[in-house]
Amino acid sequence: MFEIRIDNAKYWKDCVSAIVSLVDEGLFTISKEGISLKAMDPSSISMISFTMPNKAFSKFTTEKNANVGLNIDNLNKILSRTRDGEALVMKDVDNKLSLEFIGQGSRRRYRLPMVEVKKSVEKEPSIEFDSNVEINGEPFKDIVKDASLISSYISFKAAKDQFSVSARGDSGELEELHDAEGGIMRKIDTKKGAESTFNLEFLENMVRSCPTGNNIHISLKSNEPLRMKYNIGDSEVVYYLAPYMEE
Numbered sequence: 542m543f544e545i546r547i548d549n550a551k552y553w554k555d556c557v558s559a560i561v562s563l564v565d566e567g568l569f570t571i572s573k574e575g576i577s578l579k580a581m582d583p584s585s586i587s588m589i590s591f592t593m594p595n596k597a598f599s600k601f602t603t604e605k606n607a608n609v610g611l612n613i614d615n616l617n618k619i620l621s622r623t624r625d626g627e628a629l630v631m632k633d634v635d636n637k638l639s640l641e642f643i644g645q646g647s648r649r650r651y652r653l654p655m656v657e658v659k660k661s662v663e664k665e666p667s668i669e670f671d672s673n674v675e676i677n678g679e680p681f682k683d684i685v686k687d688a689s690l691i692s693s694y695i696s697f698k699a700a701k702d703q704f705s706v707s708a709r710g711d712s713g714e715l716e717e718l719h720d721a722e723g724g725i726m727r728k729i730d731t732k733k734g735a736e737s738t739f740n741l742e743f744l745e746n747m748v749r750s751c752p753t754g755n756n757i758h759i760s761l762k763s764n765e766p767l768r769m770k771y772n773i774g775d776s777e778v779v780y781y782l783a784p785y786m787e788e
Contacts, residue, residue, distance in 0.1 A: 543571050543607050543633055546600035550629035550642060552774055554620035556593060557613065559750035559778045563589050563743075565614040568658040571607040579662040586783050587743050590665050593776040600630075609638060610658035619651050666781055670760035670768065672699035672735040673728075678751040678771060680725035685748055688715055689741050694785050698736040699761050704729055708741075727756055735761035737784040747780045 547553050560567065560578060567580040575594040581587070595601040619640060623629070630641045637652040684706055688695040692710035699705075702721040708714070719726045751757055751771045760768040764786070770779040 543603035544600065544630065545571070545576075545598050545602070545632070546628060546630045547597065548599045548628045550620070550623045550627045551625075552597070553629055554617075554623045555750060555752070555773050556591070556776050556778075557617050557620050559773060560589060560591055561613045561617040562746040562749055563587055563780070566610070566612050566656060566658055569609040569611065571603050571609060573603060575601070579665070581662055582743075586740065587747070588662060588665070588781040590779040590781075591776065597775040599628075607633065609633070610656045611638060611653060612656055616653060619653065665779065666766055666768075668760075668762055668765050668768070670735070670762045670765075671733050672731040672761045674699055674704050674726065674730075674759045674761070675728040675756050676704070676719075676759065677725040677727065678748070678755045678757045679753060681757050682748050682751070684717060685741065685744050687717075689745060691715055693741055694738050695741050695744060696736065696738040697759070697761060697767070698734070699729065699731050700734045701731055702729060735763045737761060737763055737765070737767065739767055739782050740785055743782050747782065750778070 563582045564580045567578050570577045575592065578591045580589055623642065624644060626644060628643045630643065632639050634652065636655050638655060639650060639652050641648060641650045685695065688708035691713045692708040694708065696707045704719045704726055706717040721729050747769055748757065750773065752773055755771050757769060757771045764784055766781045766783050768779065768781055770777060
């Protein structure tokens with residue numbers, strides 16, 4: 542049994558939007574520390590690791606650890622109806638997730654059936670990254686959009702004090718170079734150079750939910766999965782994306 546309340550229901554909506562961008566169902570773990578989820582997308586190209594600490598909630602009670610399997614697409618549709626100023630109370634009732642939206646002088650309740658979800662991901666990949674880049678989220682979203690105009694893939698290259706982006710397709714080529722000093726790049730830490738190419742559709746989905754004003758942290762190792770992470774309030778969203786390998 543658990544009961545949790547968040548005073549700003551839109552905050553939970555934003556978190557779920559970051560999850561549904563990659564997976565349409567998943568297993569939430571509710572423990573005394575908070576809520577977490579690890580899941581692979583159906584193609585096994587990408588992974589998400591999501592954590593939301595108990596301090597993000599105004600009420601957080603659970604008798605024991607609970608695993609809640611949900612159709613996240615359906616959950617996201619319900620949360621899209623969140624109204625300004627509403628709080629949200631979630632609890633388990635008869636193997637269903639009760640979502641009660643509480644506004645000024647109003648209440649409405651949904652019950653979403655829990656589903657059986659195979660927990661196939663226990664931990665994040667163990668990769669010793671060679672380069673870590675911290676970049677302003679909004680301009681990075683623009684870079685990804687620019688690349689999608691001409692290609693389905695994007696290449697990242699990190700070298701000493703430089704982060705470069707390139708994309709090539711039948712309709713043209715894009716190259717961007719960013720220095721460590723000023724601009725959109727906040728910080729770069731490079732043990733040695735790293736370069737890899739990734740699927741743009743997945744990257745667009747991954748960056749979409751980064752809040753305005755937040756930075757995105759990118760970790761690279763040549764021909765290894767990319768790690769991308771950012772915060773939504775007190776919550777942390779971590780994505781992994783396998784590189785594109787030409788046959």
